[in-house]
Amino acid sequence: MTEYICSLCPRSCHAVRTETSGQGFCRMGTLPKVARIAPHFWEEPCISGTKGSGTIFFSGCTLACVFCQNYVISQEHHGTVMTVSELIQAMQTLVQQGVHNINLVSPTPYLESILECFSVYRPPVPVVYNTGGYEKTDSLRRLDGLVDIYLPDLKYIRSDVSEKYSRAKDYAAYALPAIHEMVRQTGKPVFDENGLLQKGTVVRHLILPQNTKNSIAVLETLQSELGDDILVSLMGQYLPMGKAADYPEINRRITKREYEKVLAVYENLGLDGYIQELSSADSAYVPDFGERITAAKEKVTIADESP
Numbered sequence: 001m002t003e004y005i006c007s008l009c010p011r012s013c014h015a016v017r018t019e020t021s022g023q024g025f026c027r028m029g030t031l032p033k034v035a036r037i038a039p040h041f042w043e044e045p046c047i048s049g050t051k052g053s054g055t056i057f058f059s060g061c062t063l064a065c066v067f068c069q070n071y072v073i074s075q076e077h078h079g080t081v082m083t084v085s086e087l088i089q090a091m092q093t094l095v096q097q098g099v100h101n102i103n104l105v106s107p108t109p110y111l112e113s114i115l116e117c118f119s120v121y122r123p124p125v126p127v128v129y130n131t132g133g134y135e136k137t138d139s140l141r142r143l144d145g146l147v148d149i150y151l152p153d154l155k156y157i158r159s160d161v162s163e164k165y166s167r168a169k170d171y172a173a174y175a176l177p178a179i180h181e182m183v184r185q186t187g188k189p190v191f192d193e194n195g196l197l198q199k200g201t202v203v204r205h206l207i208l209p210q211n212t213k214n215s216i217a218v219l220e221t222l223q224s225e226l227g228d229d230i231l232v233s234l235m236g237q238y239l240p241m242g243k244a245a246d247y248p249e250i251n252r253r254i255t256k257r258e259y260e261k262v263l264a265v266y267e268n269l270g271l272d273g274y275i276q277e278l279s280s281a282d283s284a285y286v287p288d289f290g291e292r293i294t295a296a297k298e299k300v301t302i303a304d305e306s307p
């Protein structure tokens with residue numbers, strides 16, 4: 001591929017991209033630019049397991065979240081350009097290291113290269129597509145049968161909030177149909193005998209300071225539209241990073257009160273998934289996910305029946 005006119009994501013830049021440079025919103029060329037390749041142990045337990053998730057962190061992003069914890073990767077574009085052959089070798093090395101899955105983090109700007117990669121090599125472990133949720137369903141359809149697990153965010157329902165913090169007023173208008181398409185492809189969650197996710201969609205939501213109404217709207221929408229077809233991972237580890245200092249209302253951690261307000265809604269809605277403890281905010285890089293909520297409920301039921 002020499003030059004490529006890109007409309008892969010909702011930005012629909014129609015920008016010219018060469019293999020190593022791009023004039024679109026994401027600023028990326030078409031060859032994968034990769035910032036980190038390593039087993040990762042701090043995803044949800046059903047993804048990380050005991051041997052880690054084989055993460056490949058791609059540089060560049062279709063969003064521009066002012067609070068991004070991977071700011072140097074997503075918006076300052078640190079990383080190394082790789083060929084498709086090198087990307088395949090990286091996946092093979094991770095598989096040899098024994099990871100439970102191949103986890104592609106912010107992969108959409110490189111969709112063409114990733115499809116080329118899968119036309120040559122299909123990992124013998126589940127493929128995870130880990131995205132901020134701002135996706136076009138047309139692009140996702142091209143991954144049908146190639147991705148086993150989708151791991152999207154649903155960051156916002158409110159367009160004023162998504163415009164302010166991610167320069168994407170139409171975030172929910174794209175993210176919700178995108179998540180429906182993901183669920184259409186994966187079906188309901190399927191676990192192996194060790195509790196590792198083999199197929200399914202896990203939707204993440206990070207609670208932002210002073211934005212509990214947005215969080216509650218996200219959880220209510222997920223429950224009403226997708227119910228038990230998905231797992232929902234509620235994250236409380238927000239730390240002000242990136243350009244958060246320019247936005248005083250989010251330039252702090254979330255409070256216990258904010259956390260508990262959103263958590264109460266999560267529990268009242270009967271969502272299934274994971275809750276990240278508020279204490280995880282002590283370290284942005286080592287989030288500590290709790291047990292699956294259903295498992296916790298099962299334990300409570302057993303305890304209630306004890307004398």
Ligand code: SF4
Pocket residue numbers: 006007008009010011012013014015017022023024025026027028061062108109
């Ligand atoms: S992937 Fe990048 S260049 Fe392509 S439409 Fe999205 S932001 Fe624009």
